[in-house]
Amino acid sequence: MANPAGTSPRPVRAINFIAYGANDVLGAGSMAVISAWVLIFYTKFCGLSAGQAALIFAVARILDAFASPTIGHISDHFDRFALGRRFGRRRFFVLAAIPLLPSFALMWLPGQTFWYYLVSYVLFELTYALEVIPYETLAAEMASDFATKAKFAGVRILFAQGSAILAGFLPLWLINWLGRDSPNTFFVMGAIFAGLFMATAGFLYAFSWERQRDAQPAPTGVSPIKRLWRNLSSTLRIRAFRLHLGMYLGGYISQDIFNAAFTFFVIFALAGSTQVASGLLGTMYIVQLGAVMLAIRMALRASPAQAYRMAAVCFALGVVALIGLWWAGLPATSGWIWIGMGLVGMGRGALNYIPWATYNYMADVDEIVTGRRREGSFAGVMTFIRKATQAAAVALVGLLMDWGGFAPKAATQSDGAILTLVLVMGIGTWAMLSFGIAVSTRFRLNRATHDVLMAEIEHLRSGETEPTSPQAKAVVEDLAGWDYDQLWGRNPVGEKA
Template sequence: MALTGNFAITGTRPVRWYNFAAYGANDIMGAGSMAVISGWVLFFYTTFCGLEAWQAGLIFTVARILDAIASPLIGHISDNMSHTRIGQTIGRRRIFILAAIPLLPSFAIMWVSGQSFWYYLATYVLFELVYAMEIIPYETLAAEMGKDYKTKAKFAGIRILFAQASAILAGFLPGMLIEALGEQSADTFLYMGILFAVLFMVTATLLFLFSWERTPAEVAAIRPDGDKLSLWQAFRALYANLFSTLRIRAFRLHLGMYLGGYISQDVFNAAFTFFVVFALAGTISTASTLLGTMYIVQFVAVMIAITMALRSSPARAYQLAALSFAIGVIVLLAMWSAGVRSGSMLLWVPILFAGLGRGALNFIPWATYNYMADVDELVTGRRREGAFAGVMTFVRKVTQSAAVAGVTAVMSFGGFVSGAQVQSEQAINTLALVLGIGTIAMLIFGVLVSLRFRLNAQTHQVLMTEIDRFKAGGTGTPDAATVAITEDLTGWRHNQLWGRNPLG
C-alpha cells in the first residue's frame, strides 16, 4: 500500500474489516504490555532480581516522572506535524508508529534476571518511552478514521477484544513456560518478553500499513496556517494547551470513570499474584491459571459491554461492571477468610464475577474516549486528538505508577520480605487489605463520577449536528434541548462555543 494512498477524506473512506482488525491488533502492545507488567513485573523484580518492594515501586515512579514530559510532548508534536514535509508525506501520527517499530524489542530486555537496580530502571524507562511514542499516535486514529458514533464504538470494541486476548496470553503463558522450564526458572519471564516483543512489532507494522488519518488539507481547514507556532512558542504553550483539555466537562468525567475502572485493576493486579502465592498457598503456575481464566471471562465481558454501550448508556454499563468486579473481590476475600485455599473449585466463582466486571471496565472508557475530540471541537473549533491522547496516556501511567508505588509501600510497611518462601501473618493480612479496600474504594469513586456522565448515542448525534451547523456558518437557532445537551457535555455556555472562549 503506497504511503500517499493512505490519505483520504475522513468520513467518506469506507472502514473495512482489515482496517478494524489492524487497529484492534495494535492493542496487543497497548494493553498486552500493561497486562504483563501489572501482573508479573513486581513479582519478577522481588523474586528473581533481588530488588526490595520499595525499589520496584521507585522504578515505576521515576519512569512516570520522565513520562510526564514525554507523553504530552509526543501528543502535542503529532498534532502540529501536518506543517512538516515528513508529516505531509507519511502522516503526522503514523510517522511515530513507523519509528517505534524497530525499538519495540526493548520490552524483552526488561526481563533479564540477575541485573542491578540501575539496569532495571534504565530498561523500564526505555520501554515506557517507546510505548508512549507508539501508543499516543495510535490512540488518535479511531477519531481520524471514523466519524459516526457506531464506527467509533466498533473501533473501541475490536481494540479491547484484542487487548483481552493479549491479556489471556499474558495470564497463561508464564504457567505454560513454567511447565517446560521449572518453577524457579527466571527464563520463564525472558522468553515471555521475547514473544511479546515480536508480537508488538508485527501488530505495529499492520497498523501502519492499514490505517490512515486526515489529509494535510483537512487539517489545514480545521487549524489554519496562522495558528502555527515556533518551536519555543509551542513548548511554552504545551502544558497550557494540553491541560486545557481538562476544561471540557465530558473529558473530566470520562477521566474520572477511566481512573476508577483502571486504578482499581492496577491495585488488584499488583497484589493478586502475591495474594495467591502467600495467602492462598498457591504457586506461580496457580496464579497464572487464575489470571488467564479471569482474562478469558473479560474477553466475553467485552463483547457483552459492546452491545450494552451501543444500545444503552455507557454510564449504566459502567455501574453494572463496577458492581460485578466488587462482588468478585468481596467473595474472594470472604473465601480466604473462611479457609478456602489454592486448588479449591470455589475460587472460580470470584474469578468469574471479577472478570465480567473488569472486561466491561476496560472497554467502556475507551469507547467514550473516541468522542472526546468531538466535544472539544464544538468548544474550540479545532481537532486536538493528539492532546487528548497525550493526557490520557500520561494520566494512565502516572496513576498506575501511584497505584503500584502505593501497593509496594504498604506491603513493605506491612512486613513483606522480598524473596522469602513464606510471609508473616501480618504481611498476608496487609495484602488482603490492599486487595480489598484499595480496589473497592476506586470502584466507588468511578461509579460516583459515572452518575453525572451523559454522553451516549443520542447526545452524541445532537453534538455532531450542532458541529455541522457551526461549520455551515452557524445559521438558524438551536432548540432548548440542543442547548442543554451541548452545555452539559462541554461545560460551557452555548454562546461561548465554536471558539468564542479562551480555549478557542
C-alpha cells in the same frame, strides 16, 4: 493514506478494524504483563525489595507521564513538517517505534542490577508512549459516526483481552517448559511479546489512515513549551473529558491495585503458586473477553455510564468473594475461587471497554468548543494522568507491602504481611471503583446525545450562531461545560487550542 478533505469518508473494512485492534496487543498486552508480573519478577527472581521494585515502576511511569502529552501535542501538529506530510502526522510515530520495541524483552533479562532494570524499564515506557499515543487517535481519524467508533473500540478491547489471556497463561506454559524456578521464563515471555508488538505495529501502519486537513500555520509569539502546556491543560476545561477521566481512572486504577496485589495474594494468602496464579489470571482474562462482547452491545444500545456502574459493582463483588476465601481459610485450589474470578472478570472486561469507547468521542466534544480537532492532545493528557496515577498506585502497593513486613524471596510471609496485602487489595480496589461510580452518575454522553452533538457541529460550521432547539442547546452545554454562545472558538479554550 489520508482521507481528502471535502470528500466522503473512506469505507472502514474488516481489515482496518483488525489492524487497529491488533495494535492493542502492545497497548494493553504489555501493561497486562507488567502489572501482573513485574513485581514478582523483581522481588522473587532479582532479589529487589518490594519498595525498590515499586520505585522503578514509579520513576519510569512519571517520566513517561511527561513524555506522553508532549508526543500527543507534537503529533497534532506534525504535518507542518515534511516527515509528517510523507508518513502521516500520527502514523510516522508508529513506524518510528517499531525498531525500538525489542526493549520490552530487555526488561526481563535476569541477574542484573537495580540501575539496569530502572533504565531498561524507562526505555520501554518511552517507546510505548511513542507508539501508543498516536495510535489512540486513529479511530477518531478514520471514523466520525458513533457506531463505527464504538466498533473500533470494541475490536481493540477484544484484542486487548486476547493479549491479556496470553499474558496470564504464557508464564504457566513457559514454567512447565523451562522449570519452576527458571528466571529465563520471563525473558522468553518478553521476547515473544516484543515480536508480537513489532508485527502488530507494522500491520497497523499498513492498514490505517488519517483524515486530511488544511495546512496549519505555525503559531508565533508564544514559546513552544508554554504553548504545549497551555494547550494540554485546556483539554481539562471540556466537561465531558473531565468526567470521562474520572471514570477511566476509577476503572483502571482499581485494576492496577488488584493486579499488583493478586499474584502475591494467591501465593501467600491462599497458599497457591506462580503456576496457579498464572492459570487464574488467564482464566479471568477469558471471562473478560466474553464480558467485552456484552459491554459492546450495552454501550451501543444503552447508556455507557449505566453499563459502567453495573460492571464496577460486579468487580467489587468478585473481590469480596476472593477475600472471603482467605477469611474462610480455603486454598487457591478450592472450587469456590471460580465464583470470585468469574465476577472479577465480568466486571473488568466491561470496565476496560467502556472508557475507550467513550474516549473516541472526546475530540467531537472538543470540536464544538474550540472549532478544532486535537485528538493527540487528548490522548497525551489521558495517558499523562493515567500513568502518573498508576505509578502512584503501584508504588503505594509496594511500599505498603514493605511496611507490612513483606520479605523478598521468602517462601512464606508473616500474618501481618498477609493481612496488609489483603487490606490493600480489598480497600484499594473498592475505593477506586466507588469513585468511578460516583463520577459516572454525571456522565451523559451516549448514542443519542452524540447524534445531537454532531448535528450541532455541522450547524455551527455552516455559519449559524443560535442552537437548533432548546433541547439541543441543553445537550451540548452539558457535554461541553460552556454556554452555547461561547462555543465554536468563542472562549478561552478555543484561543489556546
